[in-house]
Amino acid sequence: MEMKKLTGIVHSSLTLSTYKKAFALTTTLTLCLVFVNGCTQQNSIVAAPVALQGESIKHYKYVLENGLTVVLHEDNSDPLVNVNVTYHVGSAREQIGRSGFAHFFEHMMFQGSQNVDDEEHFKIITEAGGNLNGTTNSDRTNYFQTVPANQLEKVLWLEADRMGFLLPAVTQKKFENQRETVKNERAQRVDNQPYGLRNERTAQALYPTGHPYSWSTIGYVEDLDRVGLNDLKAFFKRWYGPNNAVLTIGGDIDIAQAKAWVDRYFSPILRGPDAIDAAKQPATLDYTRYITLQDNVHLPLLQVTYPTVYANHQDEAALDVLASILGEGKTSLLHKNMVKEGLAVQAFAAHLCQELACEFTLLSLANPQNVRDLKSLNEIIHDSLTEFEERGVQDDDLQRVKSDIETGYIYALQSVEGKVNIMASSQTFKGEPDTVKSELARYNAVTKQDVMRVYKQYIKGKPAVVLSIVPQGQAQLAASEQNFVLPKRNIEPTQAVILAPEIVATVDTFDRSITPTADANRAISVPDFWEYSFPNGIEILGIETSETPTFSLSLSLEGGVLLDPIDKTGLASLTAALMNESTLNYSAEEVANQLSLLGSSISFSAGGRYINVYVDTLSKNAVPTLDLLREKLFRPAFTQADFDLIKSRTLGAMQQSLRNPSVLASRGRNLLLYSNESRLGLPDDGTMLSIQAITLDDVKQFYDDYIRPNHATMVAVGDMNKAQTLQLSAFLSSWEGKNYELPSFTIDTTISKGKLYIVDNPSSVQSVINIFRHAPVFDAFEEHFKLTLANFPLGGMFNSRINLNLREDKGFTYGARSAFVGGKQTGQFIASADVSSQFTRQSIEEFITEIDTFNASGMTAQELGFLKNAYSQSDALKYETPRQKAGFLVRLLSLGLNKEYPAQQQAIIQNINAEQLNALANKWLDTDKMHILVVGDAATLVESLRPLGRDIEIIDVPE
Known part of the structure; x- marks a missing residue:
C-alpha cells in the first residue's frame, strides 16, 4: 500500500484519471517571439477548445468456466511481459473489527503456496530479471510483475498456485510474522509520520460507523491483534476465487500460446463464492464536523472534506474540473489566495473517487510566519469558493483538465504495465477492459454549466468534515473548537469460533509441483542514439522513438549545490526554485496556464551535483513548449515578490521536514561523514540559518555565474529525429558561456572506531537505523561496481540476508536493506531500516551479525549463481520507456561512459567468481569501522543501547 503525498489531485484507480499529466492533441498557443524580435510586451493566449482524442487498446478477452476473466494484449515493441491479477476485494469488503485483512493478504500472498516455497515468489521473479509488487486499496487488491518475455509461463504458474493453492501453505508462523510486518508498515507510514493519521481521522468523521470506508486500508493494530489464522483463511476463501479476479497479460506474447498456458494453469482452479457488488454509499452529513488532531508537526494543516458521489457517477467529471479550478497548480484560486500570498506552504483541492463514495477535499499547509491560526485559512477557503461563484468557469478551466486527462492516457501507453493497469482496472470496475474512448468522452462532454451545477449541489453551503492538525499542545490554532467526537471502537468479542475452511482438492492433468522452464533470454542491445555538440560545448545525446507522440528534453548543469557558499547553502536550490516562477514577459501563473493548456511541463531543480531542467511535451506541441523553455531559461524575472514567497515557503517546508525521522537520519549521516564545515555535510536545500542569509542579489549572481553552458549536457528522447531536435533546441547553441571551476573536496575517510549516535525524536514509535562508513566512489567496472554485486545477497534485494532476517524472520521492520552508493x-x-522502537537494540545486533557473517564467510556459490542470473536477465526491462531511455543517456554523459558499458558489465558479471567478490566484501564490511546512527526517542534508547558496547553520543542535526 502506498501513501499519498500532500501534492496534486488524487484520483481513483477506477478510471483513466489515474494516468494524469498528458497532452492536448490540438491545442494551439501564440507566444511573444521575444527570442527573435526582442519584444517585451505580453501577448494573449489563443487556445481553441478541442475534443479529447484516444485510440483503443487492442485486446482479446474471454472468461474461463470457473469465472476468471482473462484479458490479453500483444505488444512486441520490447521483449518483456507484464502480468496483473486484480481481485475485486479491498478494505471495503472487511467486517467491523476485522480491518486490514485485504492488505494483510497482500503480504500473505507472497509467503509461498502449496508448490512454491516461502519467499520463493520474490526469488523466482528476481532471478528471472523481473520486478514485482502488490497494492491494496479500499476496493481492489492487485499483484503484478514484469519479466523478460521468455518467463511468462513461469509467472502464470506462480500466480495460479497462489490463487488456487495458497491455504495449505499458510501457517501460524507465517501469520504471526506478517502480522508484525504489517504493524511495522503502519508505524512507518502512518503512526510515525507527520500528518500520517490525516486520512484515517477524516474517514472516521465523514462516514458512519460500519461504513466500508470508515476505516483505513491498512487497518487498526488492535484488529490485527484480535484475529486469528482461521479468520484470515476464511476471508481468503470468500474473496480470492477466480470468479472475483481479472488476469491481464500484456507485452511480447503469442496470443495462442498465452491462452494455452492460462487454460493449463488456471482452468482447474475451483470457483469461489459468488461476489455480490456492494451498494453505492456516498456519505451524508447533517452539519459541519470540526475535529482536531495534535501531532508531531511544525506546520498546522487544514483539510476540508465534502462528501460527493461515487466513481463513474455522471457528476464525477465535472467535480474533477471544479477541483482543478479551485486547487490544482499555479492557476488555481487556492494557490492565488494562499500560496501566492505567503499564507500557505502548499494548498490544493482533490476529488478522490472510490467505488462506493467520493470525497472533495480542500487542503492547506499553513505558513506559521504569516498565519495566526487555521481559522483564518478556513475563511480564505470559503472566500475562494465565493470568488469562484462570482468568477464563473472559464474556457481555459475546462481545457486544462481535458488536456491533463488525455496526457495521462498517452503516458500510460508508454509502458506495457501502464496499458495493462488501464485494462485491469477498467475490467474490474466497468466490466470492459477498453474504456478509453468512453472515459475521454465523458470529460469532453463537461460544460461550464455542469461545473457550476455540481458546485452548488455538492459544495456551496454544504456540511463538511473540517480537520485541523496542529502541533502538540496548541489546540487553540484549530479552525474551530471540536464539535464532533470520533466514535469509540467498542468491538464485541467474537462469539463463534471461526473454523478453518475446508480445502477441496483441485484435479490436475499435470504435475503442478514442477516449476516451468524458460527458453533462453533474447540478446538485448542498448538503444541506438545520435550524438552532437553545440559550438558552446553542450554535449547532446538523443534517441528517436515513435511509440507515443511525446518528446522530452533534459539539461544537466554540473556543479549545482556544490557551488553554494558554505554560509549560504541552499542558494542553488533557491535559484532553481525561482526559475520556476515569473519571467520578464509572463507571470508564473500565465506560464503555468500556457503549459497546462499544452499539456506540457517544464521544471528546474537542484540536487546532488547538478541543476536539472526537465521538459515533457507532446511532440506536436514541442515548438511552443521549447519557446517557453527559452523564456524561462534566459529571461527569469527574479522579482522581489517571488523571492520573498519562495524563501518563506522554503523555510516553512524545511521546518516541517525536520519532524520527518528519515530526513533527520540523512542529515545526521552526512554531518558525521563530512562535517558541517564542508558543503557535503550540509543538506542540498540548505539550513534555516543559511536560507535566511540569502538575498535576491545572491540569487541573481548565482544565476549569472553558473546557469551557463560550460558544464552542460543535454538529452532528448521522443518522436523527433536528430535534425528536428537540433532545430528545436538551436537557441541553446547561442547560450553564452562563463568559465567556472567545478569544486573538489578533501574528505577524511578514516573511521578508526565506530561510535553510536542518537538523534532525539521524542515519543517516536519507531527508530530509524543507519549503519554506515565511507566507501569507494563510482566506477563502472572496478571496485564500486563489484561491491554492488557483492552486496546483492547481503542487502540489495528483497530476498537478501538482511531483509529476510529483520523483516521476514524477526518481524522487526517493514523493510531492511544495504547498499554501496557512489558518486x-x-x-x-x-x-x-525503520524498526519498532522496542526492538532497536536487537535490530542493530542482527544488522551487525549479518554484516559480520558476510564479511567473514562471504557469499555462497548458490548466491553467486542467483545474482548472475538476476543481473544478466534484467536487461530486457531497462530500455522500455522514453524515461528509461533518457536515463541511459544521462548516465553515459554524467559518468563519462560509452555505449558498450552494459555489455562490459555483463562480461564482468559472468566471469567474476565468489572469491573476488568476497575479498572486496571483507575489505569494506568491517563493522568496527562503521558508525551507527539512530533517530528515535533518546530518553528510552540511551540505556537500552549501552549493551552494544559502543560510545554513545546524542547529536543535533543541522537545522
Whole structure:
C-alpha cells in the first residue's frame, strides 16, 4: 500500500484519471517571439477548445468456466511481459473489527503456496530479471510483475498456485510474522509520520460507523491483534476465487500460446463464492464536523472534506474540473489566495473517487510566519469558493483538465504495465477492459454549466468534515473548537469460533509441483542514439522513438549545490526554485496556464551535483513548449515578490521536514561523514540559518555565474529525429558561456572506531537505523561496481540476508536493506531500516551479525549463481520507456561512459567468481569501522543501547 503525498489531485484507480499529466492533441498557443524580435510586451493566449482524442487498446478477452476473466494484449515493441491479477476485494469488503485483512493478504500472498516455497515468489521473479509488487486499496487488491518475455509461463504458474493453492501453505508462523510486518508498515507510514493519521481521522468523521470506508486500508493494530489464522483463511476463501479476479497479460506474447498456458494453469482452479457488488454509499452529513488532531508537526494543516458521489457517477467529471479550478497548480484560486500570498506552504483541492463514495477535499499547509491560526485559512477557503461563484468557469478551466486527462492516457501507453493497469482496472470496475474512448468522452462532454451545477449541489453551503492538525499542545490554532467526537471502537468479542475452511482438492492433468522452464533470454542491445555538440560545448545525446507522440528534453548543469557558499547553502536550490516562477514577459501563473493548456511541463531543480531542467511535451506541441523553455531559461524575472514567497515557503517546508525521522537520519549521516564545515555535510536545500542569509542579489549572481553552458549536457528522447531536435533546441547553441571551476573536496575517510549516535525524536514509535562508513566512489567496472554485486545477497534485494532476517524472520521492520552508493567524489556504504522502537537494540545486533557473517564467510556459490542470473536477465526491462531511455543517456554523459558499458558489465558479471567478490566484501564490511546512527526517542534508547558496547553520543542535526 502506498501513501499519498500532500501534492496534486488524487484520483481513483477506477478510471483513466489515474494516468494524469498528458497532452492536448490540438491545442494551439501564440507566444511573444521575444527570442527573435526582442519584444517585451505580453501577448494573449489563443487556445481553441478541442475534443479529447484516444485510440483503443487492442485486446482479446474471454472468461474461463470457473469465472476468471482473462484479458490479453500483444505488444512486441520490447521483449518483456507484464502480468496483473486484480481481485475485486479491498478494505471495503472487511467486517467491523476485522480491518486490514485485504492488505494483510497482500503480504500473505507472497509467503509461498502449496508448490512454491516461502519467499520463493520474490526469488523466482528476481532471478528471472523481473520486478514485482502488490497494492491494496479500499476496493481492489492487485499483484503484478514484469519479466523478460521468455518467463511468462513461469509467472502464470506462480500466480495460479497462489490463487488456487495458497491455504495449505499458510501457517501460524507465517501469520504471526506478517502480522508484525504489517504493524511495522503502519508505524512507518502512518503512526510515525507527520500528518500520517490525516486520512484515517477524516474517514472516521465523514462516514458512519460500519461504513466500508470508515476505516483505513491498512487497518487498526488492535484488529490485527484480535484475529486469528482461521479468520484470515476464511476471508481468503470468500474473496480470492477466480470468479472475483481479472488476469491481464500484456507485452511480447503469442496470443495462442498465452491462452494455452492460462487454460493449463488456471482452468482447474475451483470457483469461489459468488461476489455480490456492494451498494453505492456516498456519505451524508447533517452539519459541519470540526475535529482536531495534535501531532508531531511544525506546520498546522487544514483539510476540508465534502462528501460527493461515487466513481463513474455522471457528476464525477465535472467535480474533477471544479477541483482543478479551485486547487490544482499555479492557476488555481487556492494557490492565488494562499500560496501566492505567503499564507500557505502548499494548498490544493482533490476529488478522490472510490467505488462506493467520493470525497472533495480542500487542503492547506499553513505558513506559521504569516498565519495566526487555521481559522483564518478556513475563511480564505470559503472566500475562494465565493470568488469562484462570482468568477464563473472559464474556457481555459475546462481545457486544462481535458488536456491533463488525455496526457495521462498517452503516458500510460508508454509502458506495457501502464496499458495493462488501464485494462485491469477498467475490467474490474466497468466490466470492459477498453474504456478509453468512453472515459475521454465523458470529460469532453463537461460544460461550464455542469461545473457550476455540481458546485452548488455538492459544495456551496454544504456540511463538511473540517480537520485541523496542529502541533502538540496548541489546540487553540484549530479552525474551530471540536464539535464532533470520533466514535469509540467498542468491538464485541467474537462469539463463534471461526473454523478453518475446508480445502477441496483441485484435479490436475499435470504435475503442478514442477516449476516451468524458460527458453533462453533474447540478446538485448542498448538503444541506438545520435550524438552532437553545440559550438558552446553542450554535449547532446538523443534517441528517436515513435511509440507515443511525446518528446522530452533534459539539461544537466554540473556543479549545482556544490557551488553554494558554505554560509549560504541552499542558494542553488533557491535559484532553481525561482526559475520556476515569473519571467520578464509572463507571470508564473500565465506560464503555468500556457503549459497546462499544452499539456506540457517544464521544471528546474537542484540536487546532488547538478541543476536539472526537465521538459515533457507532446511532440506536436514541442515548438511552443521549447519557446517557453527559452523564456524561462534566459529571461527569469527574479522579482522581489517571488523571492520573498519562495524563501518563506522554503523555510516553512524545511521546518516541517525536520519532524520527518528519515530526513533527520540523512542529515545526521552526512554531518558525521563530512562535517558541517564542508558543503557535503550540509543538506542540498540548505539550513534555516543559511536560507535566511540569502538575498535576491545572491540569487541573481548565482544565476549569472553558473546557469551557463560550460558544464552542460543535454538529452532528448521522443518522436523527433536528430535534425528536428537540433532545430528545436538551436537557441541553446547561442547560450553564452562563463568559465567556472567545478569544486573538489578533501574528505577524511578514516573511521578508526565506530561510535553510536542518537538523534532525539521524542515519543517516536519507531527508530530509524543507519549503519554506515565511507566507501569507494563510482566506477563502472572496478571496485564500486563489484561491491554492488557483492552486496546483492547481503542487502540489495528483497530476498537478501538482511531483509529476510529483520523483516521476514524477526518481524522487526517493514523493510531492511544495504547498499554501496557512489558518486564522482563520494562513496558510502549504508545499511538501514525503520524498526519498532522496542526492538532497536536487537535490530542493530542482527544488522551487525549479518554484516559480520558476510564479511567473514562471504557469499555462497548458490548466491553467486542467483545474482548472475538476476543481473544478466534484467536487461530486457531497462530500455522500455522514453524515461528509461533518457536515463541511459544521462548516465553515459554524467559518468563519462560509452555505449558498450552494459555489455562490459555483463562480461564482468559472468566471469567474476565468489572469491573476488568476497575479498572486496571483507575489505569494506568491517563493522568496527562503521558508525551507527539512530533517530528515535533518546530518553528510552540511551540505556537500552549501552549493551552494544559502543560510545554513545546524542547529536543535533543541522537545522
